[in-house]
Amino acid sequence: MILSIPAFLNNRTRVRNLLYLLLWAIMMLTNAYEPQTDSLVFNELEISFSFSFWFTAWFEHAVVLTRYLSRRQIGWAVLGSAVAILGFVIIRYLLEQVLFWHLFGFTNYDPNVSTIAYAWDNRYYAFWAIGIGLAFKIIEDWFVHEQERTALVSERNTAELAFLKSQVNPHFLFNTLNNIYSLAYTKSDAAPGAILKLSELMRYMLYDSNGQSGGTGRVSLSKEVAYLQNYVELEKLRVANANVLFSIDGNTDLFRIEPLLLVSFVENAFKHGDLTDPNQPLVLDLSVRNGRLRFDTLNKKINRQTDSSGGIGLANVQRRLSLLYPNQHTLHITNDPDTYACSLELTL
Numbered sequence: 105m106i107l108s109i110p111a112f113l114n115n116r117t118r119v120r121n122l123l124y125l126l127l128w129a130i131m132m133l134t135n136a137y138e139p140q141t142d143s144l145v146f147n148e149l150e151i152s153f154s155f156s157f158w159f160t161a162w163f164e165h166a167v168v169l170t171r172y173l174s175r176r177q178i179g180w181a182v183l184g185s186a187v188a189i190l191g192f193v194i195i196r197y198l199l200e201q202v203l204f205w206h207l208f209g210f211t212n213y214d215p216n217v218s219t220i221a222y223a224w225d226n227r228y229y230a231f232w233a234i235g236i237g238l239a240f241k242i243i244e245d246w247f248v249h250e251q252e253r254t255a256l257v258s259e260r261n262t263a264e265l266a267f268l269k270s271q272v273n274p275h276f277l278f279n280t281l282n283n284i285y286s287l288a289y290t291k292s293d294a295a296p297g298a299i300l301k302l303s304e305l306m307r308y309m310l311y312d313s314n315g316q317s318g319g320t321g322r323v324s325l326s327k328e329v330a331y332l333q334n335y336v337e338l339e340k341l342r343v344a345n346a347n348v349l350f351s352i353d354g355n356t357d358l359f360r361i362e363p364l365l366l367v368s369f370v371e372n373a374f375k376h377g378d379l380t381d382p383n384q385p386l387v388l389d390l391s392v393r394n395g396r397l398r399f400d401t402l403n404k405k406i407n408r409q410t411d412s413s414g415g416i417g418l419a420n421v422q423r424r425l426s427l428l429y430p431n432q433h434t435l436h437i438t439n440d441p442d443t444y445a446c447s448l449e450l451t452l
Contacts, residue, residue: 119244120166127236128158149212152199157233160192164237165244173241185234192230193223280305280338287341294341301338305331308363322360325397325452329356329390335367336388339374346374347385354392359452361397362428366390368421369401369446376444377403384443397450405444418446425450 168184200212201222213222280302287295308331329352340346370388379386384404391398418437425433425448432451438444 119247120240123240123243124158124162127161127240128154148204148208149200152196152204152212153229156192156196156199157229157236159195160188160230160233161237161240163191164188164234165241169238169241188234188237189227189230190223192233193226196226197222283339283341292341298338298341301334301341305334305338308334321362323363324357325359325361325392326356328361328363328366331364332366332370332388332390335370339370343374343379346379347382348379348388349385350388350390352390356390356392359392359395359397361450361452362424365421365424365428366399366448368418369399369448372418372446373401373403373444376405378406379403392452395452397448397452399448399450400446402443402445405440405442 164185168181168188172178172181172184197219201215201217205211205215213225284295284298284302287298308327333350336348336350340348373386373388377386378384381404386404387400387402389398389400422435425435429450434449436447438447
């Protein structure tokens with residue numbers, strides 16, 4: 105499970121600063137709260153204790169654990185923690201027993217308290233400060249590592265999507281050039297029209313679908329539908345007497361979709377379907393209702409295998425769907441002896 109961590113927390117220094125600002129605020133408010141009067145009363149001793157505690161926790165976290173524990177230098181980390189504990193005692197003693205006496209005329213402990221007794225009495229708070237520093241180190245590492253892991257997953261998915269999309273163009277181009285070659289070889293009058301249709305399709309694939317016409321990744325659904333219609337017209341030039349029923353229902357201008365997502369279903373139907381039977385035409389049904397797209401294809405199957413190496417189109421689009429629309433789509437494929445059907449539902 106990948107959690108969404110705010111981008112500003114992907115830096116260790118920012119995470120650390122935020123943690124210690126929260127610690128300082130919590131300690132000051134907790135120590136200043138007077139339950140009898142339900143009010144906040146700040147005094148010098150509370151400020152000195154909070155500062156000593158805060159500085160010790162920060163030193164343990166930022167200096168000792170970050171410098172030594174991260175490098176597996178356990179001995180130095182233990183020694184540094186002992187220095188942090190001693191530092192807590194010294195800082196608090198200098199502030200409350202020395203500085204406050206000269207500035208305000210009072211001390212926290214009896215002025216005659218022995219150094220050993222003072223240190224022993226403060227060991228409890230010092231260990232708590234060390235524990236807070238360790239806890240904050242764990243929290244900082246978790247936040248930063250989670251952000252880095254999220255970024256790595258995002259980069260991997262982006263790279264994979266770019267690779268999958270790059271496969272669409274050569275795959276389509278390979279099949280279409282074969283189609284046009286067949287027309288040219290037979291000196292068909294449909295060849296010039298096929299070349300013109302191909303140029304329109306390539307323009308969409310090269311520019312519109314890549315955001316070079318002002319887009320932001322996704323394209324208008326109406327453009328994707330127009331692309332499908334051009335593709336169908338191009339294939340019908342190749343397949344004599346092709347029977348195709350292409351129906352569109354709903355307003356396709358209102359929604360956007362990832363480009364080149366639906367063409368693999370149509371390409372698969374033309375490539376492996378028998379389109380010459382008027383009683384069983386290729387059925388393409390696209391509808392949009394309440395922000396949800398449904399695209400159904402149904403074609404009669406042919407017995408011979410048209411591509412000995414197998415196709416990559418449907419496997420490609422299934423992977424793209426899982427990356428681009430996780431938990432936002434359902435795809436059902438029905439492979440009967442005589443017919444092949446795909447049904448895609450997608451939240452736009």
